[in-house]
Amino acid sequence: MFKHNDYEIIDYIKEGNQDALSLMFEKYKPLISKKIMQFNLQYQYEDMVQEAHMVLLRSLRKFDDSYNKTFTRYFEQNLHRFFISLVTKEVRRSEIYKEYEWVIHETMYRTSMNEGFKDVLLRDIEKILTKMEYMVYTLREVQNFSVEYITKTYDLDEKVVYNSLHRAKSKIKTHFKQR
Numbered sequence: 001m002f003k004h005n006d007y008e009i010i011d012y013i014k015e016g017n018q019d020a021l022s023l024m025f026e027k028y029k030p031l032i033s034k035k036i037m038q039f040n041l042q043y044q045y046e047d048m049v050q051e052a053h054m055v056l057l058r059s060l061r062k063f064d065d066s067y068n069k070t071f072t073r074y075f076e077q078n079l080h081r082f083f084i085s086l087v088t089k090e091v092r093r094s095e096i097y098k099e100y101e102w103v104i105h106e107t108m109y110r111t112s113m114n115e116g117f118k119d120v121l122l123r124d125i126e127k128i129l130t131k132m133e134y135m136v137y138t139l140r141e142v143q144n145f146s147v148e149y150i151t152k153t154y155d156l157d158e159k160v161v162y163n164s165l166h167r168a169k170s171k172i173k174t175h176f177k178q179r
Contacts, residue, residue, distance in 0.1 A: 006071040013060055028056060031076060039083040048083075055082045118142070128175050129168050136161055137168035 004012075004023075012020035032052040041048045059075045122142070126134050135154075139145045140161075147165075151158050 007065060010060060010063060010071065024056065024060065025053060028052075028072075028075065031072070032056075032079065035076075035079050035083055039087055041083070041087075051082070051086070052079055055079050125168075125172055125175075128171050130164075132160075133164045133168040133171070136164040137172075140165055141169075 004020075006024075009020050009024055009027075013024065032049060035052070036042055036045060036048045055078050056075060059071070059078045063071055063074055065071075122138065125137070129137060136150060136156075139150050140147065145153075147158060147161050150156065150161050
């Protein structure tokens with residue numbers, strides 16, 4: 001299938017031959033796909049192929065045939081190490097996210113609204129809701145606090161929070177439809 005060995009192709013690439021580079025990408029496509037599947041990254045297949053191409057380019061640049069190692073083995077080892085570090089980083093990130101999820105959501109996902117409009121709207125809404133409904137609605141929908149945060153902070157049952165929120169939304173929807 002491939003007329004040239006890796007060493008010849010690498011020499012062509014170093015001379016600036018783009019066809020030789022395309023040939024290497026095509027030649028190592030099955031190995032790249034195999035590694036992506038091996039690390040269970042197929043849900044990000046296109047991104048992983050691009051990352052693997054970057055690893056291939058770095059491998060081509062740094063490959064030294066004086067170490068008596070084939071380029072295929074050298075590239076496979078680099079790709080394997082890259083995917084190990086990628087998966088390890090993702091696992092660490094997900095562990096940190098799970099541990100601090102409520103903090104992340106409470107600080108980063110608060111929506112901003114024009115203060116003047118928000119004040120008028122909230123005064124209007126406060127008139128039609130009970131104190132509990134208003135408190136839960138503003139905490140959850142305006143300030144974007146999680147239900148978990150609201151239940152823990154205000155010592156409320158989760159069902160109370162969800163029911164109050166549902167009633168508040170229904171009343172607000174009805175109120176603004178009448179206008």
